[in-house]
Amino acid sequence: MxxxxxxxxxxxxxxxxxxxxxxxxxxxxxxxxxxxxxxxxxxxxxxxxxxxxxxxxxxxxxxxxxxxxxxxxxxxxxxxxxxxLISLAEVENARFLREAIEIAIVHQAARQATPADVQKLRSIIAEQAALDEADNLNFLRLDEAFHQTIAGLANREHAWRVLENLRAQMDRVRFLSLPDATPLDVIVDQHRRIVDAIEAGDASLADEAMRVHLHEVLNAVPKLAKKFPDLFCS
Structure with a gap:
């Protein structure tokens, strides 16, 4: 250092x-x-x-x-x-646990979100979409705000705090994956699909949209491990 x-x-x-x-x-x-x-x-x-x-x-x-x-x-x-080193096994374990918690959160959010809640989420997405492609730091800050806002409108702030430690391994991969392994417009589109399902009050569709979104990190991992072999371990 x-x-x-x-x-x-x-x-x-x-x-x-x-x-x-x-x-x-x-x-x-x-x-x-x-x-x-x-x-x-x-x-x-x-x-x-x-x-x-x-x-x-x-x-x-x-x-x-x-x-x-x-x-x-x-x-x-x-x-x-x-x-x-970034452990491939720990990233998968963290993704598995985070998926279980966040799908439960978005399921509840779809059942109780208000128009004001939906507008708040769309405002975050609009900020993300307006960012320069190289602005990884602010993109991930807004990504975290997006997921935390969903937890808040579902009254599941404690569940979000539980996710804090689980996110540690995934966050390094997410930062490394932007924007090459995971194009920013793909993430923005996934966020829109989640909010569309929440706005429609369709809990099952929200579940599936969140599942697809959280699987994105797994799609990026093999590319990253091949590109940066010195940063990863099994």
């Missing part, structure tokens, strides 16, 4: 800045790992992270433990801490 991008991330992110020292370190590191600024296989220095974030080593140590729990880093006794 030769640059101070962790401190830049923390300064730019109000949520990170407002958190406790341990959460601030965790959030900044998670964001850097997901955005591949800390690439799979990279060593992490407790001292260097603490310096960049302006905190003591204890909260960084706590952050490393939390990151290990969500499968983003590996702590090797006597050897150090390393960003984990």
């Amino acid at each position: 030769s640059t101070d991008f962790l401190s830049t991330l923390a300064d730019d992110d109000l949520q990170i800045r407002a958190a406790t020292a341990g959460n601030r370190a965790f959030n900044a590191l998670r964001q850097a790992i997901v955005q591949l600024q800390l690439r799979p296989g990279s060593p992490l220095s407790e001292v260097e992270v603490a310096r960049q974030l302006g905190v003591s080593r204890q909260p960084v140590r706590e952050a490393f433990i939390k990151l290990a729990e969500v499968g983003l880093v590996e702590i090797r006794p006597q050897r150090g801490t390393f960003v984990k």
Whole structure:
């Protein structure tokens, strides 16, 4: 870690800045790992992270433990801490669990969404569609807002929080896949189909639209593993 991008991330992110020292370190590191600024296989220095974030080593140590729990880093006794390679098996497991939860959420959303809820979702899609194709960061920010909004209108905010750890593995693949392996217009179209089903009150159609959308990451994985073999493991 030769640059101070962790401190830049923390300064730019109000949520990170407002958190406790341990959460601030965790959030900044998670964001850097997901955005591949800390690439799979990279060593992490407790001292260097603490310096960049302006905190003591204890909260960084706590952050490393939390990151290990969500499968983003590996702590090797006597050897150090390393960003984990992207596990194909863990991505599939995360996708499987996320699908089960999000289909249940969208099913309920289709049964109770109001016109105002639908308009909110369409506004997010419009923002996504207007983005420059290279603006991966904002595209994924809006993608997260889209799914979180569905959870909110279904009154399933707690279920969304449960998904936080599951998304860790998938988020790295999603970031890596844009825009080449997964064209942005494909995702935008999938979002529109989900909202069309919600607006129609068709829970079964919403289920299927969400299933197709969440399978998109599996379509991208083989291409990415072939293109970036050094970033993946079985």
